[in-house]
Amino acid sequence: MQPNRVIIHADFDYFYAQCEERENPSLKDKPVVVCIYSGRGEDRGAVSTANYIARKYGVKSGIPILQAKRRLKDIDAAFLPANFELYEKVSENIMSILKSYGDKFEQMGIDEAFLDVTQKTNGNYEKAKELAQKIQTEIWEKEKITVSMGIGPNKLIAKIAAGRQKPLGLTEVKPDDAESFLFPLPVNELLGVGKKTTEVMHEMRINTVGELAKLDVEKLTKRFGKVLGTYFHNAANGIDSSQVQERGMAESVSHILTLKEDTRDLDALLEVAYKICDDISSRARELNLSFKTISVQLVLQDMSASSRAKTFDAPVESIDVLKNTAKELFQKLLEEISEELKARRLGVKISGFAVGRQAQKHITEFAKD
Ligand code: DCP
Ligand code: CA
Ligand code: CA
Numbered sequence: 001m002q003p004n005r006v007i008i009h010a011d012f013d014y015f016y017a018q019c020e021e022r023e024n025p026s027l028k029d030k031p032v033v034v035c036i037y038s039g040r041g042e043d044r045g046a047v048s049t050a051n052y053i054a055r056k057y058g059v060k061s062g063i064p065i066l067q068a069k070r071r072l073k074d075i076d077a078a079f080l081p082a083n084f085e086l087y088e089k090v091s092e093n094i095m096s097i098l099k100s101y102g103d104k105f106e107q108m109g110i111d112e113a114f115l116d117v118t119q120k121t122n123g124n125y126e127k128a129k130e131l132a133q134k135i136q137t138e139i140w141e142k143e144k145i146t147v148s149m150g151i152g153p154n155k156l157i158a159k160i161a162a163g164r165q166k167p168l169g170l171t172e173v174k175p176d177d178a179e180s181f182l183f184p185l186p187v188n189e190l191l192g193v194g195k196k197t198t199e200v201m202h203e204m205r206i207n208t209v210g211e212l213a214k215l216d217v218e219k220l221t222k223r224f225g226k227v228l229g230t231y232f233h234n235a236a237n238g239i240d241s242s243q244v245q246e247r248g249m250a251e252s253v254s255h256i257l258t259l260k261e262d263t264r265d266l267d268a269l270l271e272v273a274y275k276i277c278d279d280i281s282s283r284a285r286e287l288n289l290s291f292k293t294i295s296v297q298l299v300l301q302d303m304s305a306s307s308r309a310k311t312f313d314a315p316v317e318s319i320d321v322l323k324n325t326a327k328e329l330f331q332k333l334l335e336e337i338s339e340e341l342k343a344r345r346l347g348v349k350i351s352g353f354a355v356g357r358q359a360q361k362h363i364t365e366f367a368k369d
């Protein structure tokens with residue numbers, strides 16, 4: 001017989017802010033706010049994350065920097081610009097420790113991952129708990145970062161468990177305890193139940209996961225459609241058969257097409273280029289990758305090739321950024337190439353991948369929240 005699955009979810013505590021504290025321990029006893037400046041004027045932009053001291057003042061991910069400054073008025077707080085290079089390096093180091101302990105490993109964004117440890121623990125939850133503690137200790141000793149962990153019979157339960165206690169939390173939910181763990185939770189704890197869905201569920205008099213679990217699945221599919229309705233029903237009942245899956249990281253994603261007619265007209269080139277952009281960006285999205293480098297290439301009538309690239313400081317994932325950058329690069333390329341020659345083929349490439357920072361939002365988007 002197959003042993004019960006044992007899945008660990010690891011989520012790094014107040015990650016970007018904790019990295020800053022590690023680099024500068026004098027920050028530890030004051031509010032630390034990591035900011036993403038928009039570049040449109042002083043203090044414009046959003047809070048990326050904050051340490052737990054700052055959170056006590058209501059400062060959290062996503063709020064405007066100005067609002068955070070108001071909440072911390074007259075308080076000795078540190079406002080720091082995000083240093084993605086640092087966070088990526090720390091993330092990479094921790095991920096390779098995590099990976100070494102799993103039968104299977106799946107990274108979900110910059111600061112979380114799933115491990116399947118079924119074989120390693122022979123399905124035994126005591127062993128899994130010891131293993132999780134050992135991993136937490138190793139990460140602390142090597143990287144001086146605290147990570148919270150959840151252990152459960154599937155990814156859904158392990159992930160919710162990991163968020164229950166922080167920092168350095170370890171929450172274990174055995175298969176028999178799944179219902180008593182899940183049912184009292186508010187529905188918005190389930191992945192994919194965002195603000196709007198929560199409102200709709202409240203209107204339907206569903207407040208807790210247990211109430212959602214007991215509702216007729218037909219009522220849910222009628223209200224939310226078949227895919228989401230079934231998902232909500234299963235999730236509320238703690239059912240999730242999705243596997244921990246290794247993701248291979250591609251080096252680059254690109255596409256090259258031959259033009260219908262040779263040309264050096266920018267609009268004609270862009271018509272084809274934008275199609276390629278749509279194609280490669282949807283492939284990157286499927287793989288949950290953001291990218292730092294965008295390159296474009298033209299093959300001319302004499303079969304010579306010229307290319308141009310732009311690299312951003314932080315990973316990007318927006319289709320608009322991709323298209324605007326491609327336009328800018330093709331414009332420059334046209335100025336550089338010999339005036340006698342037209343373009344015959346054209347390509348766009350993205351590379352310098354990072355696992356998308358938006359990983360955990362995917363199903364939420366799917367739920368249109
Ligand atoms: N992040 C961001 N913008 C957001 C949410 C998150 O830039 N709106 C970044 C900063 C976070 C990192 O992603 O440090 C991880 O996000 P989490 O949601 O896991 O939040 P934290 O790790 O900061 O805090 P927690 O301890 O609650 O996990
Ligand atoms: Ca985190
Ligand atoms: Ca996270």
